[in-house]
Amino acid sequence: DIQMTQSPSTLSASAGDRVTITCRASQNVDIWLAWYQQKPGEAPNLLIYKASILESGVPSRFSGSGSGTEFTLTISSVQPDDFATYYCQHYSGRFRSFGQGTKVEIK
């Protein structure tokens, strides 16, 4: 099974800060990596797929990069609506798995 590890687990930031979250896969997942945002009491929302493609309707301050085993999600200037928990997910082959999540908090 492919394990996904995110860092950090929690991140404190102020509005306007640049925020970067890292996701590492235990095996090569090529570009089959997605990022989701989840707010309390809501279902997750797809932000990025194929490692770097922005989902329609997602603000351009979100970007993704990486391939193989190392990936990053960057928010160029975090806005009040962005304080939430973020998950990476691999989706190659028959199985899927999520990282443990990164909570972005207001500093």
Add this chain to the structure above:
Amino acid sequence: EVQLVESGGALVQPGGSLRLSCAASGSSFSSHQMSWVRQAPGKGLEWVAKIIQDGSEKSYVDSVKGRFTISRDNAKNSLYLQMNSLRVEDTAVYYCARDWRDMTSGRPFDYWGKGTLVTVSS
């Protein structure tokens, strides 16, 4: 617009069974793989099971293999999760999610339901 609506969540005793349903609206249900994802209270997301378009291939996370069965009825635009031998650790909100169509589209989990709560407790 695709909508996914889960139902069937309940309080059940350890060792019991439950069947979850997910009703999909829109015309694209049969062209997509579908997955179940769960989230224990205060915890992260855990992928549970996936089924391909024609139902001929099913995949599960190790912790539910042999206990849970995913199925679908394309004529009814519906996804199911039969859960047997339930354990306290299966307590979670269960979401159905539209998985990808194929590698060309490459968009996973672009639509989610609001979830249904399963509580396993004596």
